[in-house]
Amino acid sequence: xxxxxxxxxxxxxxxxxxxxxxxxxxxxxxxxxxxxxxxxxxxxxxxxxxxxxxxxxxxxxxxxxxxxxxxxxxxxxxxxxxxxxxxxxxxxxxxxxxxxxxxxxxxxxxxxxxxxxxxxxxxxxxxxxxxxxxxxxxxxxxxxxxxxxxxxxxxxxxxxxxxxxxxxxxxxxxxxxxxxxxxxxx
Amino acid sequence: xxxxxxxxxxxxxxxxxxxxxxxxxxxxxxxxxxxxxxxxxxxxxxxxxxxxxxxxxxxxxxxxxxxxxxxxxxxxxxxxxxxxxxxxxxxxxxxxxxxxxxxxxxxxxxxxxxxxxxxxxxxxxxxxxxxxxxxxxxxxxxxxxxxxxxxxxxxxxxxxxxxxxxxxxxxxxxxxxxxxxxxxxxxxxxxxxxxx
Numbered sequence: 001x002x003x004x005x006x007x008x009x010x011x012x013x014x015x016x017x018x019x020x021x022x023x024x025x026x027x028x029x030x031x032x033x034x035x036x037x038x039x040x041x042x043x044x045x046x047x048x049x050x051x052x053x054x055x056x057x058x059x060x061x062x063x064x065x066x067x068x069x070x071x072x073x074x075x076x077x078x079x080x081x082x083x084x085x086x087x088x089x090x091x092x093x094x095x096x097x098x099x100x101x102x103x104x105x106x107x108x109x110x111x112x113x114x115x116x117x118x119x120x121x122x123x124x125x126x127x128x129x130x131x132x133x134x135x136x137x138x139x140x141x142x143x144x145x146x147x148x149x150x151x152x153x154x155x156x157x158x159x160x161x162x163x164x165x166x167x168x169x170x171x172x173x174x175x176x177x178x179x180x181x182x183x184x185x186x
Numbered sequence: 187x188x189x190x191x192x193x194x195x196x197x198x199x200x201x202x203x204x205x206x207x208x209x210x211x212x213x214x215x216x217x218x219x220x221x222x223x224x225x226x227x228x229x230x231x232x233x234x235x236x237x238x239x240x241x242x243x244x245x246x247x248x249x250x251x252x253x254x255x256x257x258x259x260x261x262x263x264x265x266x267x268x269x270x271x272x273x274x275x276x277x278x279x280x281x282x283x284x285x286x287x288x289x290x291x292x293x294x295x296x297x298x299x300x301x302x303x304x305x306x307x308x309x310x311x312x313x314x315x316x317x318x319x320x321x322x323x324x325x326x327x328x329x330x331x332x333x334x335x336x337x338x339x340x341x342x343x344x345x346x347x348x349x350x351x352x353x354x355x356x357x358x359x360x361x362x363x364x365x366x367x368x369x370x371x372x373x374x375x376x377x378x379x380x381x382x
Contacts, residue, residue, distance in 0.1 A: 012367075018338075020338060049315070050315070052259060052263040053312065054266075054316075055270050056260075057312055058227075059228070063223035067237050067240055070241050071215070
């Protein structure tokens with residue numbers, strides 16, 4: 001349908017479209033026509049412009065003063081964080097690419113040296129490590145294997161003695177906790 | 187589009203804002219924030235939401251004032267559309283979040299009665315284009331003017347209008363149809379209008 005042959009209908013549809021009360025399938029069909037026929041698009045935009053005046057005609061209400069304060073704060077935050085808005089500072093020596101490349105190169109050299117030295121030392125260390133492991137095993141065997149723990153409380157319900165049992169050595173160990181002092185007769 | 191002296195002043199301020207002139211934004215805010223806050227309140231009926239929308243809108247204006255001239259609309263209408271679209275976005279989000287809208291309906295009842303006052307619209311700061319619309323809206327019955335304004339400002343369907351204003355659906359449809367017909371007749375005859 002060539003809507004511009006029906007100016008009255010076109011004007012009515014365009015006004016309803018801009019107002020927002022043209023809905024559903026009718027709205028979609030009208031949008032399709034607006035894409036195909038420039039006169040329809042023009043009528044739409046014309047009514048959208050006219051009705052936009054409604055936004056200017058509402059009763060004015062003074063906003064609270066903190067609204068402007070918030071806007072100002074936001075602008076300051078943006079000015080500080082936005083790139084390009086602050087003048088570019090002269091870069092310090094630590095920002096120089098050459099310095100960082102040199103540091104990186106030195107680091108790499110040190111790593112290589114450490115690896116080489118490490119490989120040479122490795123052989124000597126291996127024999128030493130074997131002896132150490134045997135020694136550690138012995139210590140582990142000798143170390144008490146604590147299986148049972150009890151805490152004895154004094155008459156004020158605060159911890160006074162720690163009781164541990166080592167089945168490997170068949171020993172019960174009592175340790176004082178905190179400032180506990182047993183009575184003289186015991 | 188016809189711009190009067192006031193529109194030209196606001197356009198000049200927007201140009202300065204586009205060059206990131208903070209003092210110009212302050213002047214623009216001083217001159218336009220009561221209207222835009224009033225608009226946000228009309229759409230949202232909720233003070234904190236309206237404050238948030240106004241704040242966001244001016245930050246958007248700060249970033250986008252450079253685009254204003256391409257819009258070919260009066261400056262107040264351009265800013266009004268920014269506030270309306272942000273307010274509608276917020277309204278849709280809140281409506282989706284809250285199924286329970288009893289509180290809003292109570293607000294609406296009070297507002298409807300208040301809206302029956304003969305001249306609820308403020309046109310002191312309006313653009314010439316908006317004043318032409320205002321003259322035509324004044325010729326409508328109060329009910330017709332109300333449903334047309336709310337349909338547009340809150341993007342409401344016939345059904346939603348009937349629900350919010352507690353009117354029969356048939357009444358809403360009739361008011362919209364008659365109101366829009368009369369408005370079309372009046373706007374076509376408006377002497378100040380320049381057709382694109």
